Amino acid sequence: MEHSISTLRPQFPAQSASLLGKLGIEAALEAAADPSITPKPKIFDEFALTDRVGIVSGANRGLGLEMALACCEAGARVVYCFDLPETPSDEWVACRDYVAKLGNNSRLEYFSATVTDQEALWKKAEEIGDKEGRMDFCVAAAGILRSHIDCLEYPAKEFRDV
Template identity: 55%
Template sequence: MLPNPSGARLTSVLSARRSHAAFHTSASRRAAGDRMTGTLPSYGPVGVARALDASSATGTNPTLFAKEFSLADRVALVSGGNRGIGLEMALALVEAGTRIVYCLDLPEKPGDEFTKVREYASHLKGTGGEARLEYVSADVTNQNAMWKIGKTIGDREGRMDVCVAAAGILRGDTPCLTYPAKQFEEVIAVNVNGVLYTAQAAGQQMDRFGNGGSIIMIASISGHGANQGHPWVSYNTSKSAVLQMARSMACELGPKRIRVNTISPGYINTSMTGQFLAKRPELVEVWSSHNPLGRIGRPDELRGIVAWLASDSSSFCTGSDILVSGGHHAW
């Protein structure tokens, strides 16, 4: 039998229990509030919530493009940024206001395409940032080197907000039963390991500064199903791996407010695609027939989705794959 406490002691115990209950009720309410709204951006609520809070006598400015889609003062890292989809996305981030985009790629020096785009970006008006593209020669398959690059950027800029892992390679048609080990390992090293090391390089800095962030990995429709008529076992395998990598990382990094998503383009007219089609021009008609729009996509048609995923406007989107394929998947 438990002892019967004295009156004074009973009063003290009850008082302590009330205080404890009040504390936990308050903490529970705060936790419930966080679960209901998440962490609001510095500019506060938006949309209907902002309208309901606003004073009818006070003028206000729209927030959708000025705030929610804006990347003002943010820092980004883009692999494969020397040309193609990577460069297209880097420019889109600059136009959305990113202070600086570090474009990583394998060549020692940037190509003419990058140089011209960097010059163009430096003259943009009204971006809200410094509109800078900076080239960094890097091998995405070198984990230690990638981590060092990420830390160097973090030390220099004091933050890391956006990562786009766009570096990737495609090898020619090779039958799966005789696919050479070296070639398979080469594709996996860039398209899978390189994506992980890129995400790590940026994600470590996002975690370091505690501001959250957005990691965007370039997957492909080839990760959802095989490409009819093309023996691309290494490429298709690598892109499927990226889809699962993003889902796994999204679950692990969600509590740190680091979002991880993928974009799965269809057939896009990049320089890599152009080189392949130059050898087999008949495929232009074939590939175009694989989607309801009846054509191959342009790299600039991915700009809007990367700007959305990088910004506050997609703050409740993680672990998702966005298909941009002209409806290739809808047949």
């Protein structure tokens, strides 16, 4: 059964704006109105980080490192991983080597930093931006979660320290 977009969604404006064309519901409604349209996945292109440069704090391990790795898999040129230890963990080194083998020219860089030193972080972010010619994203993932306590049972006072 053919429908026109105006009969399917007459009172609502388009919900997606993309250089890649119509997305989501708008694309589905257009395809419903025009059977000659062949649907093609485009949403992941919207999330691509191709040639982007970013910082992830708390990225020596855990969720911060997972997010840094995901950004590289999404095409980021480089993700600078900020964390407390002077040298990166073996886990971080394994991820750096893995990223180098992805074949998409992404890389991970490590920088020892204390996220509570705002001035130093701003300075380092500025240095990175100058070096890379851009700064596109920052992910705040730093926190100290003690492994001996389940996060759902964390005492309020200790949780504030995280």
